[in-house]
Amino acid sequence: MGQRTKIKALLQSEQTNIEVTVKGWVRTFRNNQFIALNDGSTNNNIQVVVDFENTDPAILKRITTGAAISVVGQLVASLGKGQTVEVKATEIEVLGDSDPEKYPLQPKKHSLEFLREIAHLRFRTNTFGAIFRVRNSLSFAVHQFFQEKGFVYLHTPIITASDAEGAGETFHVTNFDLLNPPKTEDGEIDFKQDFFGRPTNLTVSGQLEGELGAMALSDIYTFGPTFRAENSNTTRHLAEFWMIEPEMAFYDLTDNMNLAEELLKYVIRYALDKNKEDIEFLSQRLEEEEKQKPQNERSDMSLLDKLQFCLDNDFERLTYTEAIDILKESTPNKKKKFQYPVEGWGTDLQSEHERYLVEKHFKKPVILTDYPKDIKAFYMRQNEPDAQGRETVRAMDILFPGIGEIVGGSQREERLDKLEQRMDEMGIPKDELWWYLDTRRFGACPHAGFGLGFERLVLFVTGMGNIRDVIPFPRFPKNAEF
RNA sequence: UCCUGAGUAGCUCAGCUGGUUAGAGCAUCUGACUGUUAAUCAGAGGGUCCCUGGUUCGAGUCCAGGCUCAGGAGCCA
Numbered sequence: 001m002g003q004r005t006k007i008k009a010l011l012q013s014e015q016t017n018i019e020v021t022v023k024g025w026v027r028t029f030r031n032n033q034f035i036a037l038n039d040g041s042t043n044n045n046i047q048v049v050v051d052f053e054n055t056d057p058a059i060l061k062r063i064t065t066g067a068a069i070s071v072v073g074q075l076v077a078s079l080g081k082g083q084t085v086e087v088k089a090t091e092i093e094v095l096g097d098s099d100p101e102k103y104p105l106q107p108k109k110h111s112l113e114f115l116r117e118i119a120h121l122r123f124r125t126n127t128f129g130a131i132f133r134v135r136n137s138l139s140f141a142v143h144q145f146f147q148e149k150g151f152v153y154l155h156t157p158i159i160t161a162s163d164a165e166g167a168g169e170t171f172h173v174t175n176f177d178l179l180n181p182p183k184t185e186d187g188e189i190d191f192k193q194d195f196f197g198r199p200t201n202l203t204v205s206g207q208l209e210g211e212l213g214a215m216a217l218s219d220i221y222t223f224g225p226t227f228r229a230e231n232s233n234t235t236r237h238l239a240e241f242w243m244i245e246p247e248m249a250f251y252d253l254t255d256n257m258n259l260a261e262e263l264l265k266y267v268i269r270y271a272l273d274k275n276k277e278d279i280e281f282l283s284q285r286l287e288e289e290e291k292q293k294p295q296n297e298r299s300d301m302s303l304l305d306k307l308q309f310c311l312d313n314d315f316e317r318l319t320y321t322e323a324i325d326i327l328k329e330s331t332p333n334k335k336k337k338f339q340y341p342v343e344g345w346g347t348d349l350q351s352e353h354e355r356y357l358v359e360k361h362f363k364k365p366v367i368l369t370d371y372p373k374d375i376k377a378f379y380m381r382q383n384e385p386d387a388q389g390r391e392t393v394r395a396m397d398i399l400f401p402g403i404g405e406i407v408g409g410s411q412r413e414e415r416l417d418k419l420e421q422r423m424d425e426m427g428i429p430k431d432e433l434w435w436y437l438d439t440r441r442f443g444a445c446p447h448a449g450f451g452l453g454f455e456r457l458v459l460f461v462t463g464m465g466n467i468r469d470v471i472p473f474p475r476f477p478k479n480a481e482f
Numbered sequence: 483u484c485c486u487g488a489g490u491a492g493c494u495c496a497g498c499u500g501g502u503u504a505g506a507g508c509a510u511c512u513g514a515c516u517g518u519u520a521a522u523c524a525g526a527g528g529g530u531c532c533c534u535g536g537u538u539c540g541a542g543u544c545c546a547g548g549c550u551c552a553g554g555a556g557c558c559a
Contacts, residue, residue, distance in 0.1 A: 031518045052516080065509095082519050106493065106509045108520070113552065114493065169557090205559090230557060231483055243559060339555085351555075408559060453559030466552090478550075 004070070008041035011085065016077050022046060022087055023070045023095070025124060028107040029063045035089075037069070043126050043133075043281050047078065047086040059092055065107055066098030066124070112469055119473055119482050127285060130278035131470055134271050135458050139223075141270035142244055142454075145263055146221045151246060154213040154220040156206030161198055161432075169229040170201035171239075202227035206245050207449060208379075208436050211412060214247035214447055215439045221246040223454070231477050235466040236404060238455060240475035247449035253381075253394045253411040256448035257367055260398060260407050261315050263452070264365075268307055271461050279304065279461070286463040303463035306401070315365040315398065321345065321390070323368055326361060327353050345390060348375045351404060358399045369396045378422045380410040381446075396450070403460050409450020416440040 004021045005013075024039030024046075035048040048071050052060060063069065072091040078084055104118050105125065115122040122128045143153065159173050175195040176182070182193040191199045206222040213220040226243045246259065272279060283303035290298045301309065318326075327333055327342040327349075340350045349368075358366050370392040373382060380393035398407035413419045419440055423430050430437060458470040468474040473482045 028520085030521060031516060033516065034518050034521090036519080047519085049517080078517095080517050080519075101492085101510060104492070108493070108508060110493065116551095226559080228558080232557065233483085233552095234555085234557090235553080237558070241559070403559095405559065451559060456559060 006041040007037065007039045007044070007046045010046055010075060010087070011042065011044055013075060013085065016075050016085060018075050019072065020075045020087060021070065021072050022048070024068070026063055026065055026067045026069060026098070028065060032060060035063060035069070035071075037071070038124075038129075040123070040129055043130050043278055047080075047083050048073065048092075049086055049088050050092065051089070055092065059094065062094045062097055063092070064098050064100040064103070066100075066103040066105060067094055068096035068098075069094050112466065116468060116474075123472075126281060128469075130275075130281050131458070131462050131464065132472065133278050134275045134282070134462055135470060137271045137274045138267050138458060138461060139454070141267040141274075142223060142263070144270070145266045146219075146246065149219065151219040151221050152213065152217045154206075154210060154217070154222055155224065156203070156209040156213075156222045156245075158203055158225065159196075159200050160203045160209075161196065161200050170204055171227050171229045173200045173202060204228055205243070205451065207247065207451065208433070210245050210247040210449060211447065212435070212439060214249045214449070215443065215445070218249045219246070220248075233477060235468075236456065236459075238467055238471060238474055238476055241467075241471070242454035244452040244454055245449060247412075247447065249445055249447045251411070251448040252446055253369060253396060253448060256409055256411060256450060257315075257317065257369070257396055260396075260409065260450050260452070261367070264398070264407075264457070265311050267457070268461060269311055272304075272307055272311075279307070282462050282464075306463075307461065310365060313364050315367050316362040317367045317369065319370040320349075320368055320372065320392065321370065321386075323349070323353075323357060327356065330356060330361070332356060346372045346374065354399050354404055358401050363401075365401070366399045367396055368399065369394070371395045371397075373422075376410070378426045378428050379412050379419070381413045382418055382422070394448075400456070400460050403456050405453075406456045406460065407450050407452045409448065411446065411448040414440060414444045414446055416444065 004023045007022060007024060010020060010022060022037065022039070024037040027036040027038050027045055029035050032052045033050055035050060036045040037048050038045045050060070050063070070093045071087060071089050073087040073089040075085055076088050078086040080086075105121055110125070112127075115125065115128065123132060146153065173196075174181075176189070176193075182190040184190045191197070194200075203226060205226060206224065210220055210222050222243070222245045224242065225240055227240050228237075229239065230237070232239075244263075246263075248255065248259065251259070286303050299306075324342060324345055330342075332338050333342050338350075338352055338356075340352065342353060348371075357368075358364070370383060373380070373391045373393045376393050376395050380395050383392045383394060385391050394411035396407075396409050397405050400406045413422065416437065419437070420430060422428075423433075455467050455470050458464075459467055462470060464470050468476060
């Protein structure tokens with residue numbers, strides 16, 4: 001195969017009147033003369049000009065939407081408007097035909113719902129090309145951020161036996177013949193005979209194992225897939241999603257928040273630098289989408305503005321208790337506009353409350369800390385009760401506009417007695433987590449960490465509305481196609 | 483899982499209180515045109531009206547059950 005130049009490079013080329021080879025997929029073929037060609041290196045197409053009078057009509061007929069072609073020609077300054085350079089073709093080879101009667105992508109706008117049904121082909125659209133290039137950059141930036149800080153990328157297991165965290169319903173992992181699993185004398189399934197000799201499942205979080213790494217390597221992070229078998233049908237949940245989970249020894253909650261905020265700003269800035277054109281395209285796409293909405297639901301900021309705003313401003317930090325006070329005094333609460341009125345202290349915030357704080361009250365990302373201990377996980381460090389005897393933990397959630405919770409983290413409980421007491425209270429089996437408790441027995445130290453939902457980050461940066469559109473092949477209830 | 487809405491041509495949709503042969507735009511195909519940018523103009527083809535059952539002389543339309551999708555809620559990242 002001969003060398004080819006990628007379209008991104010061609011469009012940036014300072015030289016013209018040179019011979020080039022370009023390969024890609026036909027987006028449109030206009031006028032029997034102009035091919036809009038795309039190879040995924042950029043959202044922009046290169047225009048290939050065909051001398052149709054001197055080209056075999058059999059070849060012309062095969063240049064259809066979706067076909068893969070190879071073109072040799074001269075890179076020249078464009079004679080038409082709309083592009084600066086174009087390729088005057090001298091040789092066109094059709095590498096792969098695409099039957100236009102059957103090819104589902106048409107040179108027209110498609111709904112995101114339809115494209116979701118043809119996820120194997122949606123990469124070939126402008127929107128999804130942009131999304132997945134941005135996703136790639138964000139992913140790379142995450143690694144670069146942590147590597148620059150000397151964090152160790154730790155691979156925590158995908159298959160685990162611990163469901164102890166109670167982070168959600170798990171997918172079981174088994175080798176059994178489901179119709180005929182071995183039974184014990186009591187008629188129970190005999191997991192001793194299963195592959196691992198015990199019940200196992202796909203991980204819901206690498207945190208507990210991550211903490212083990214941090215207790216020796218100081219600063220670690222995981223970045224891998226996570227699985228939750230919850231029957232969630234929302235625009236913010238997936239059954240298989242990617243999570244970034246750093247754990248840092250000798251960090252307290254403030255250090256933890258600082259790191260999370262710095263990480264988010266770093267990766268957003270990286271994507272803005274690296275994928276300017278893609279994000280501009282997505283920003284424009286969003287603006288057009290917003291025009292379809294009624295005036296009062298439209299956002300006053302463009303995607304680009306929102307991202308820049310996020311970089312330029314400190315995230316608002318306040319405690320759960322302060323948030324409750326604000327919500328109690330808020331206009332929608334007084335006018336009984338909330339579906340769930342804010343009355344007492346101690347219950348979890350509803351989506352509408354979080355949205356009010358982020359989108360109406362502060363109008364920027366918000367970090368809520370020190371939640372009531374009864375609504376949080378067992379491993380979070382307990383605060384001293386306040387003057388009124390209210391018990392909280394050193395938890396922090398970062399809430400983003402339009403997304404809700406994007407980060408959940410905490411300072412971990414390093415005191416063995418407090419941790420064991422909490423596990424007893426919550427019915428967490430200590431014997432199963434003996435290895436976790438060992439870190440509190442041998443050289444325990446203050447430490448902290450958080451989980452960042454990667455797809456939620458991609459949602460925010462791309463301005464997309466449904467999480468199923470920012471992962472190549474989404475897994476959700478009743479769907480595992482592709 | 484709950485609430486609301488939807489499912490009609492390849493796509494996006496219209497189809498009234500049940501009535502004869504189910505429509506439009508785009509896409510596709512054929513022809514014309516040939517520096518186009520969602521090209522344009524003319525013509526043509528294209529339907530399991532989501533599935534199952536029921537009511538009725540007659541169902542895309544009404545009823546029941548199911549499936550799928552979308553938005554919202556809960557769970558959370």
